Amino acid sequence: MNERLKTRLGRLELANPVTVASGTFSYDYADYVDFNRLGAIVTKTITKEARGGNPTPRLFETEAGLLNSIGLQNPGLDKFIKEELPKYNQWKAPLLVSLSGSSIEEFCEIVARMDEEDCAGYEINVSCPNVKNEGIAFGVDPKVVFELTSKLRKHTERELIIKLSPNVTDIVSVAKAAKEGGADSLALINTLLGMAIDWKTGKSRIARGVGGYSGIAIKPVALSNVWRVAKAVDIPILAMGGISNYQDALEFFYAGASVVAVGTENFMNPLATIELIEKLDMHLESQNISLKDIIGKVKGVIL
Amino acid sequence: MNERLKTRLGRLELANPVTVASGTFSYDYADYVDFNRLGAIVTKTITKEARGGNPTPRLFETEAGLLNSIGLQNPGLDKFIKEELPKYNQWKAPLLVSLSGSSIEEFCEIVARMDEEDCAGYEINVSCPNVKNEGIAFGVDPKVVFELTSKLRKHTERELIIKLSPNVTDIVSVAKAAKEGGADSLALINTLLGMAIDWKTGKSRIARGVGGYSGIAIKPVALSNVWRVAKAVDIPILAMGGISNYQDALEFFYAGASVVAVGTENFMNPLATIELIEKLDMHLESQNISLKDIIGKVKGVIL
Amino acid sequence: MYKKCLITAFEELKADYFVLMIEDSALAQVSEPGQFFNLSCSDGDIPRLKKPISIYDVDGSEIAFMIKKVGKGTEYLSKLKVGDSIDVLGPLGNPFPLVSGKSVLMVSGGVGYPPLVYLKKKLEDCEVISIHGGRSYDDIFLCDYPFTEDGSYGRKGLVTAHLEKIIKKHKIEVIYTCGPDSMMKAIGRKALELNIDCYLSLEEYMACGIGACYGCAVKVKADNEQGYIYKRVCKDGPVFEVKELWMEDK
Amino acid sequence: MYKKCLITAFEELKADYFVLMIEDSALAQVSEPGQFFNLSCSDGDIPRLKKPISIYDVDGSEIAFMIKKVGKGTEYLSKLKVGDSIDVLGPLGNPFPLVSGKSVLMVSGGVGYPPLVYLKKKLEDCEVISIHGGRSYDDIFLCDYPFTEDGSYGRKGLVTAHLEKIIKKHKIEVIYTCGPDSMMKAIGRKALELNIDCYLSLEEYMACGIGACYGCAVKVKADNEQGYIYKRVCKDGPVFEVKELWMEDK
Ligand SMILES: Cc1cc2nc3c(=O)[nH]c(=O)nc-3n(C[C@H](O)[C@H](O)[C@H](O)COP(=O)(O)OP(=O)(O)OC[C@H]3O[C@@H](n4cnc5c(N)ncnc54)[C@H](O)[C@@H]3O)c2cc1C
Ligand SMILES: Cc1cc2nc3c(=O)[nH]c(=O)nc-3n(C[C@H](O)[C@H](O)[C@H](O)COP(=O)(O)OP(=O)(O)OC[C@H]3O[C@@H](n4cnc5c(N)ncnc54)[C@H](O)[C@@H]3O)c2cc1C
């Protein structure tokens, strides 16, 4: 593209600041989206062993957002490497592999194995609300996050992104722990915890009861987390949470994000990423500014 | 009204399960709403000394919810007792006084003083996100909540409600601490933390940067908190968060709430409480059930 | 394909049903029975998840959908007019396998009706018997054996009631079915029992519609501990053979 | 009062401005200049906060609003038609104090125009001079001294530029003003300097509109440490005398 849109995510220089949120996008979108135009590609979260996922129903759209309870259904690391990785690597956009494990060792094992393959870096999912006995435990405790990050750091020289959960008392302390552990950048936010019930029958809309809440409704929450983390921790932020268009993206850049990801909006508009890039570029051009002029430059805050 | 709608909130038997969320309602609404028809009345949060509140702008409506940053502006306890309390006590609906303090002693002092006056009970606001150096600190730590609640318990025989914040890693542990400290019931949720930025100018929509996020957007989050707390703690729940109509209220009853409060929706429709009561009654009648038949009876959850 | 298409016809049927027609020859050429489109159901207002709707008919370069208004999304669609345009994503999913020279039974319930209409048009040299059921007269469309739950039209009761008799009478060799889960399960079980080929077009709540999100999962038999794995209705289906499906109750 | 009212007239003005008229004699009787209504701006869709709109005119049992389309809420209003109905909450706030037999200056900017039109109609025995400013020709309405920022109509520049000259020329004794914050501040300061009575009708983001939420705060002078306290524009205002206001920059 052009200079205006260039941005840095830790070790990576991206052609533009737009990528996709893990789990909401896959090579299936290649029929609609030119992946070469994305700033980066983020895969669905991969685990060491295959996972069957959660009982159904797994989805429900509420008045203003989406509940999901996929439960990290995925084919497992080996099959991913054999069958999916080659597909992703046909595109020139840097590939960030999202991964999760049930122990620190397992996280390390996956990174070590992936490091033998081709990809640009890792988004470490310690924050999926839809998996029991793990995920949450990792993402909410700064000590655990520090230990996990520092161990992972030893296994790779590639971009190491820790993806944070908003379902914590103090996201800043978790973010700091990730940075101190050696993370190159932070991704936030994962989904909120949410629920919906059919008022006619009393039936939970999601089989697991609670699911992950995403989409437009969570944008203000994501934005406040990005702003608070950006003020306190000086590594780049990959932001997601209700981002649908270039206006939303601008809010996040002002709050301190260096890259934005489109998640739930892909379902509403498969071309959302491309339209965002194009319109963002036009906007910056019309204002005669580049991205770096606005990142973190929110005004009017009286503390 | 009638038997179908009766509900219990700790020590109180309420004629119907509908009240208002603190800070979103005041006697100013008496021009529009017949307060005698409410199940209970909850006041705006009162502090010992008068409070000026936060800088402006204090409000912004996002795509799906409302940001506010009032900062507990209120006339202080003495003036409240002299000028506002008599107004509220002209109505027969039980009055719950919401209050907050900057130390455990101050909380106790307010309750002790109020106990000399006429009211049905207290909603203890340990969870306001718009006040610096307090609130949050109280509401997020189970140990502090336990200590606060047990000390307050010594000062009153009236209904003691602890209002919880959703901005915590583990709301259940805070809820348990409140119960163990002697709370009669729990109110949840207070607002989420949220932010919005004017994409054209980069200006924060709220002077303080971050505000409290309420309204329809937060309903799924409120519901998941109510459900998780109701399963774990067996004292009644006064639920709020995006409740706009009787269908929303039914979701919360199924999730485990004994009483619901209308907050942000009062701004959209001043008659929301009354319409909710009427339509809920019609619905229960048409199904030939009473409230107690559905409280906590959510179905279809596969754990 | 993801396209903005012109609405070329709109027809109210009875009660809450209506037919919407779009024009696009590229899409029409590749649209097969059993496939569906994800239709935009909002002008940017929320909620705005796309909604899956089966192909009801293809005529030249036009594609028809038959839709029942049940909520916000379908209500939006019901207010569209000829000359408006709509974003469509599709055709999605796998079509029904076509048989020829067979004695075929089609069983539909509610909005399971439309895909079978298009299927019938495409089946060659088959003798087709159709059963359709719904709550009441308003939900009944042209078929050989209509059933209503309230008895307001055709026979009273569930479509599955007389299933075996009809199968035997018409010497049915293949069954195609689309409708409520419970109905399809009953038909599937009967097909297994009588050892008849049976294709079901399933419904699950969908988000992406193209296989990316794994939201629309359904249990398919597998050689593992649980006995099943989850497949995606949108991409691995929506049509499944009864023998692949895990038929225990959820 | 909170009522559903019938829309009895709708008139497009230039550019994005329009006039909406509702009928209700009880409301009309108590509607005074400077007061406003909170109008419903949605059919249940979100967002749906009510929007404060000043009273532009009262004629018999009809109340008129002059509105500029600036976002979703006012866009909804701009699409209403005669015969539609709308929920209105009001009249809200305190009216302008009425003077008589005085030489009066009215200064408005943008959508600060409508309340002053109704005020003018209600002032008796006054000589009224009006200044109105806006971005360009599209934002200008009938007045004695029109100003545009881009010079496309009237004088080029801000309404405040020639303020002192006009005050002196017409021996102004009272100023009423409504418009952008910066404009009103400049006028207020000039009024203080020249010791002229000055009433400002303020705007702040509102939620309840009736004094319950404390969202619409504005700084008013007070005898405390900071020198100010916050009052509510909706209930304690929207009209304030310049002498009460805290005039430092925010
Ligand atoms: C493969 C497939 C083909 C379909 N074909 C047709 C058709 O030809 N004609 C027709 O009228 N209907 C069809 N449906 C059903 C149709 O998708 C739903 O009626 C529609 O999504 C309802 O949306 P709503 O906003 O109007 O109602 P809502 O109030 O949102 O939902 C009503 C019910 O519709 C279903 N539903 C809602 N959203 C979705 C979604 N995103 N994905 C799947 N189901 C959903 C749920 O069961 C829900 O309880 C099909 C569904 C699927 C999965
Ligand atoms: C006392 C008062 C009287 C007013 N009288 C008139 C009038 O007679 N004619 C007229 O055209 N406009 C009037 N306004 C302004 C009008 O309220 C806003 O233009 C309107 O709320 C914009 O809503 P929106 O959804 O169209 O735009 P949005 O895109 O939501 O907002 C555009 C701008 O309008 C203002 N605004 C938005 N929501 C509110 C709110 N809830 N409360 C206050 N301001 C808001 C903000 O400055 C915002 O930046 C008045 C405002 C106040 C406070």
Ligand SMILES: Cc1cc2nc3c(=O)[nH]c(=O)nc-3n(C[C@H](O)[C@H](O)[C@H](O)COP(=O)(O)O)c2cc1C
């Ligand atoms: C259907 C769905 C599946 C998701 N799967 C994953 C996942 O596998 N790993 C992950 O880190 N986040 C996952 N997420 C969370 C998103 O990556 C993102 O953090 C969240 O949805 C907020 O962004 P959004 O509001 O733009 O969707 C998923 C979200 C959705 C809606």
Ligand SMILES: Cc1cc2nc3c(=O)[nH]c(=O)nc-3n(C[C@H](O)[C@H](O)[C@H](O)COP(=O)(O)O)c2cc1C
């Ligand atoms: C303008 C405003 C002011 C509020 N003030 C208070 C308050 O003083 N004390 C309190 O406990 N909660 C306060 N809240 C939070 C509400 O009581 C309620 O917990 C929250 O808004 C969620 O409910 P809702 O979505 O129905 O509004 C306030 C909320 C709003 C919108």
Ligand code: FES
């Ligand atoms: S709807 Fe996303 S995988 Fe089927």
Ligand code: FES
């Ligand atoms: S808008 Fe609520 S107090 Fe003024």
